[in-house]
Amino acid sequence: MVMNKKLFDGDDSPHIQPTSADIILRQQLEYSVSKYFYEACDRTIQNILSHCRWYVTADASAMTLVIECPDDVTNWRVLQKMVSMATWLDKFTSSAKIRVCPPDKQAMPFEMRVDEISVYRDWA
Numbered sequence: 001m002v003m004n005k006k007l008f009d010g011d012d013s014p015h016i017q018p019t020s021a022d023i024i025l026r027q028q029l030e031y032s033v034s035k036y037f038y039e040a041c042d043r044t045i046q047n048i049l050s051h052c053r054w055y056v057t058a059d060a061s062a063m064t065l066v067i068e069c070p071d072d073v074t075n076w077r078v079l080q081k082m083v084s085m086a087t088w089l090d091k092f093t094s095s096a097k098i099r100v101c102p103p104d105k106q107a108m109p110f111e112m113r114v115d116e117i118s119v120y121r122d123w124a
Contacts, residue, residue: 026058029058030055030056030057030058033056033058033063033092034054034055034056036092037056037065037085037088037089037092040088041084041085041088042084044081045081045084045085048074048077048078048081049067051070051074052067052068052069052070052074052078053067053068053070054066054067054068061095062093062095062096062097062113063089063092063093063095063096063097064096064097064098064099065085065089065096065097065098065099066099066101067098067099067100067101068101069100069101069102069103070103071103072102072103074103075100075102075103078100079100079110082098082100082112083117085098086098086112086114086116086117087117089114090114090115090117093114094114094115095114095115096113096114097111097112097113097114098111098112098114099111
């Protein structure tokens with residue numbers, strides 16, 4: 001039996017480069033998730049986030065909340081509130097993760113997957 005090498009038409013194969021529509025839709029998703037996340041947070045977390053640069057990224061594998069901390073005190077406060085933030089993200093998607101970037105650019109960011117909440121819940 002001869003195998004046909006072309007299994008899919010060109011329209012059926014996945015796009016290698018995202019289209020401009022794909023990019024716009026991803027940006028809208030990231031903006032909306034960021035907005036709803038911030039609004040769902042309590043005043044304490046909103047206050048902490050207001051001192052940081054933070055944003056949400058979305059790709060095929062997971063949604064990531066990235067928090068860049070300006071100083072060690074803020075970094076510690078963010079780490080203490082990660083379980084609360086992860087609990088909200090888990091309601092949205094279980095494949096999300098949180099990455100906390102310390103002020104020292106040479107230090108490694110701390111990353112937690114939302115599906116790991118139970119491990120950290122006792123520490124909160």
